[in-house]
Structures are given as C-alpha cells and as structure tokens.
Amino acid sequence: MRLGVHITRFNHPDGPAALGPELAATGEAAEAADVSRLSVMDHYFQMEAYGLSATEPMLEGYTTLGHLAAHTSTTRLGLLVTGVTYRHPGLLAKIVTSLDVLSGGRAFLGIGAAWYEREHTGLGVPFPPVAERFERLEETLRICKQMWDPQDNGPFAGDHYHLAETLCVPPAISSPHPHIMIGGSGEKKTLRLVAQYGDACNLFVSSPDEVAHKLRVLRDHCDDVGRDYAAIRKTVLYMDPSGTLDGFAEAMAEYAELGIDEAIVAPPDGAPAQWIERHVAPAARALAQLG
Numbered sequence: 001m002r003l004g005v006h007i008t009r010f011n012h013p014d015g016p017a018a019l020g021p022e023l024a025a026t027g028e029a030a031e032a033a034d035v036s037r038l039s040v041m042d043h044y045f046q047m048e049a050y051g052l053s054a055t056e057p058m059l060e061g062y063t064t065l066g067h068l069a070a071h072t073s074t075t076r077l078g079l080l081v082t083g084v085t086y087r088h089p090g091l092l093a094k095i096v097t098s099l100d101v102l103s104g105g106r107a108f109l110g111i112g113a114a115w116y117e118r119e120h121t122g123l124g125v126p127f128p129p130v131a132e133r134f135e136r137l138e139e140t141l142r143i144c145k146q147m148w149d150p151q152d153n154g155p156f157a158g159d160h161y162h163l164a165e166t167l168c169v170p171p172a173i174s175s176p177h178p179h180i181m182i183g184g185s186g187e188k189k190t191l192r193l194v195a196q197y198g199d200a201c202n203l204f205v206s207s208p209d210e211v212a213h214k215l216r217v218l219r220d221h222c223d224d225v226g227r228d229y230a231a232i233r234k235t236v237l238y239m240d241p242s243g244t245l246d247g248f249a250e251a252m253a254e255y256a257e258l259g260i261d262e263a264i265v266a267p268p269d270g271a272p273a274q275w276i277e278r279h280v281a282p283a284a285r286a287l288a289q290l291g
Contacts, residue, residue: 001256003284004037004264005030006080006237007064009046010057011270019059020067025273027071033281034288036262038072039080039110040064045119054118057270062095069103076106080202080237080264081183083114084133085125089140090163093147097172105173109144110202112183113137113190134189136160141180141197148177181235187217195221200233202264208254211236215258235262243268245279249286256290263287 007026012018030038041047046056061079068077077099082092092109100107113133114120120127128136139158146152147168156163172178179199184190194201195218203214215234222229236255240248245265252263265283267275 001252001260001287001290002036002262003034003280003287004039004076004235004262005035005272005276005280006039006041006264006266007272008041008266009052009268009270010059012057013271016057019057019270022271022273023064023067024071026276027068027075029273029276030280031072031074033276033284035075035276035280035284037076037078037108037264038068039078039264040068042079042082042086043116043119044123045116047116048118049116062099065099065107066102069099069106072106073104074106076108077103078108078110078178078181081110081112081181083116084111084137084140085114085120085127089143089161090147090166092140093144093166093168096144096178097148097168097170100172100174100178101170105175107172107174107178108181108200109178110181110183111137111140132160134193138193138197141182141193144180145177145197148172179233181233185214187214191218192221192225194218194232195227195229196225198232200235202235202237205236205238205251205255205263208258211255211260212258233262234258234260235264236260237264237266239266241268243275243279245283248283249290252287253290256287 040061042061045054046052046058048054065077096107096109117127139161146166153167181200182194182198183202185203219229
C-alpha cells in the first residue's frame, strides 16, 4: 500500500509570505518520504463543514500544483478533487494537460460534483441542483477523454456543453492520458461514473465493512459496463485530527486486505514539511510492508 499526502490548510504561523517556501519544502520532504501523491483542495474558502472558518487562508488549487511541480520530480500531483462547477471542461482539460506536460507526466485529474454552496454564492459561480451537477460531471469526463484523444479533435455536443473543437496541443505526457480519480462514494451515480470513466476511486475511511460494501457496489457497476474492476486503483482518505498517525498502519491493514492500493493523509496545519518528516515517512515505510 502506498501513502499520499493531501494538503488542506494554509494557515502558516509566519503568514502568507512563508507559504511558497513551505510548500517547496513540503515537496522535498514528500519525495524523501516516498510519498506517492501530493494533492490540494479545490476550494476558495476554507471548509466550514469541518469546523474551520471560511476566512482562514486558502490558495487556488491548480496554481499551487504548478508551484509544487517545480519543487518535485517523482510524486503525482492533482486536486482532491476538482469541483466540476468551477471551470469549463475544455479549459479544465487544458489546465490538467499543462500541469502534466510541465511536471513530466505526473498530473492526475481528481474530480467530483462539487458541494460548497457558500463559495459559489460568494464568488458568483452558478451552483446548479445536484442532479444537474452530476450531469455536468459526466459530460466533463467525456470531454476530457475526447480532449486527450489525439485522433479526435472534432466537436462535442452535450446537454450542458458544446465545443466546436477539442484541440489540445501539446498533448499530455501521461499515457494514454492523465489518470482520472473520481471522488465520492455515492452508490447510484458516483461509483457508476468511476466504473465507466475512472482510473481510480477515492473513498473516505469509515469502517472496513462500509468500504467493503462500497467496493462491492463498484464491482457490480464494473460488471454492468464491462469494465475490469482490477484496473481501477482504490484509494481512501484518512483524517487523523491529532496528526500523529499513531496506529495508522495497523488501522490500514484491514483496508489493504480489501484491495485498497493507497491511503491519503492530511497534515493538521499549514506547516506540513516537518510533519511529513516526523510522521509520514515512518508511516509510509510501515504501509509498504502491507503489500
């Protein structure tokens, strides 16, 4: 099992000027710890849903990934996860392709249906009903796949998006394209989209029984659409408020037995470099022993 790091806070004690150097150090620490993936959130306000203040510092995700790309050389980079409402899908495909090219083929597209209504309303971004957001999510996945197909630069006509051309030059370095991780565990829509379009799923750590159930649902969807279940990378997001990761490897053993390939952890604050050195590096070594 591999270990990823998901950066969710930018409240560095030395203020905004310290964030650039801290993120550079974070990239170096992550690679020294053999972290498989570095991700950041796609939010513009901090998440009130987790008991934090919306006014806490937050950086734009793809700009932050560009900075991390310049200070890393091996770890995958992406958003966990891109909100489908924030960017036109043609532009999103181009943004992820640019990250992939400049990082030497290390970008992934993490994507979901979006949920944080306050930041949509606050910044003037349309926030359609949930059913429409999922319709837009599916069309976005189809558009990205078409944008990443060098043999198909033609038009796309959907219910929500119309593109006269799907030209994307230079092409992504990742082959056949940056891998697609679809976040969420909804059984009727999200996991069906994973089966049909995704290269990876991302589930919340709840309990082994619950995750096992979600994986059975995903397998059923794969059977329905003729997809190889084994070809989909299974990842989980593990939140430890203490930040110590005490007992983490032991807790992950049952998930490894279920076929989880990667666990993703989040630093407790906006100074993650030292935390990675102290806590993530030994956790990554322990997880590697799980197979």
